[in-house]
Amino acid sequence: MEFLRPATWDEALAAKAEHPAALPVSGGTDVMVELNFDVRRPPALLDLNRVRELTEWSEDGAVVRLGAAVPYSRIIAELSGPLPGLALAARTVGSPQIRNRGGVGGNLGAASPAGDAHPALLAAGRDVFVEAASVRGTRLIPIDDFYVGVKRNSLEADELIRAVRIPVADGPQQFSKIGTRNAMVIAVCAFGLALHPRTGTVGTGIGSAAPTPRRAVEAEEYLREVLAGRGLWESGGLLDAEVVRRFGELVKAAAAPIDDVRGTADYRRHALAVMARRTLTWTWNDYRRQIGSAA
Template identity: 35%
Template sequence: MNPTTFSLNGRALDLADENPKQPLLRWLRERHLTGTKEGCGDGDCGACTVVLREPDGAGGSHFVAVNSCLLPMGALPGREVLTVEALAEGASLHPVQRAMVDHGGSQCGYCTPGFVMSLFAGYYEGELSDHATEGNLCRCTGYRSIRDATAALRMHPRDTDRFDALRAAPRAPQGAAALEGFHSPAALADALALKAAHPEAAFIAGGTDLGVNLSRGQAVAPAFIALDRVVELHAIDVDETRVRIGAGVPLTRIERELAGLFPALDELLPWFAARQVRNRATLGGNLGSASPIGDLAPVLLALDATLELAGPSGRRSVALADFFLDYRKTARAPEEIIVAVTLPRRDDIAQAGYKVAKRQTDDISIVAAAFALARDAQGVVTHARLAFGGVAATPKRALEVEAALLGKPLDAAAVETARTALTQAFTPLSDHRASAAYRRALCGNLFAKFAREKLGVEGAA
């Protein structure tokens, strides 16, 4: 496979003359592979789901469901893509397709190929649950029949097939590649050198944020430097005192490989967008975008995260508490890359993460909150972190409320005092998702919920 070639349904195709900013979804449909549907173009509905065969880090490969509307063609050299057209063999449907037919999982049929591709990935990766299709919206069939099809696939044994053989085949990490104006380095030093040579270029990681802009035909930047192949950004290092997570690690890997280490992260990640988004979204991208409603920032603030930045002048560390400066502004210089996030490990804190949104998955937060609190043997608070997103121009900690909790017993009266103070700690905006008053009430009520459920404080509201 040459540096500008990718594999589509087992066929090698050259992208040398293609527009690297065009979404894969539009490219497929222009070539009459119209099983992949366009629903929203924002990564919210799942109608455009395709599957990538990616390296699994152990010499083999795995299938990863992604939204093709958010995947620019510039990210594809060296990759392998499967669309719904690849599943059936002649007149013989794939078992996933057959299950959808047998259980009436299709009515208008528009969303069905996306459901099929999400279930296809789950079928081979051992995840046949609601989480496999949480990023797929159905507007007419209803979910009961689709869930019945999922349950049938889960319960019945299956034979090894050609996709099992493909999945077991060796798959080397994607090497460096480039299409015109879209650079995909494999080393951090090369990424920094490219930025020095092309200062107008924008960094792009998983593309689940900037991919929305590209899907809408917005220019964004004259060139891009993709970070999703930089090997150093994909490391996870765990020891007894801390966890260091590479900024390019997809959120599904964090969800899987760090399960049980940070309960607040465990509780929030399943509600972070949907599986297709988490398969591409990265830790560094979520923080670098500096969105005031970024779901991860409150959890990482509560856990005292530190960021490692690299630039032409070397590396430096910045506490996440000092990283967000103003709306969409951070302490990262334009030429710097977020390399990793480090979280200290503590056994003495109770922690929790909460997300309130209009629907459970695949939605933007109204308010996201995370709490980490420690008490001594007498019940006196010795450590307090109360962090929120969606209530200010940046993710913020309630510093005054934290200070008021320290050195005092946490009883029902103290919780009520903190709850009241939290309703006045921020000045959120009213928008189409929620009023400012509702957001302020959530800040206090979520802390009371934490005190009751995680700390056992009786009488907490």
């Protein structure tokens, strides 16, 4: 196995162009496990740890540009304000050691349905973009178009993930995950929810309950219509129990889970309905407090 270790981003792109089958590695929290168990044996590894710009992030007031290798521990410490949903998801990732090494770029590259970052990224809105680059240039891939199959993404063979562009939160966000134990666990299923009062929209993300991470589109539209039709964005009034129940049922219906060693399909559907109800209650209560404080 060949080992490539570029020192700059341009060198990294040139190496990927010359060796399109090379497997990028930065945190290595997924890649090294697969190598150790001989699940994957690529012809070359492309070590990106010396490319410092991948560990940087910036914010212009509207969008956070998150470098692909910014570790989860820094997302928790530095971005819980502008990216609360992603920061909550980051808290559930692995152990402290894994959170100090792993980043969102690795989650996206692996494209596992169980990746913890995916529900939060989907819920953050349709203006989330994956910044993919090659020697041919840079393109922005909408998050909804990024996942194309089980552990498959829409990157071209010569492309690397440089960053993710995520809108700064304009409302409360939540993340919920169920596993077979309380820590260091792969999700049985996960759910992200975000309220976007500026546009009057709702964002959702379902993890580990379909071939790819996905939205609960009908649930988003149902809640958007309820909040707009009843004037709840302006009043911050209570959500009645039937709205919460119906939202949970629509999230459940959006899933397409399977039975596996971590849980059955029926359990995943049930758990998603429960998580959807809970996260909606938490998120709406947060929004009502924001409305009250502003008043």
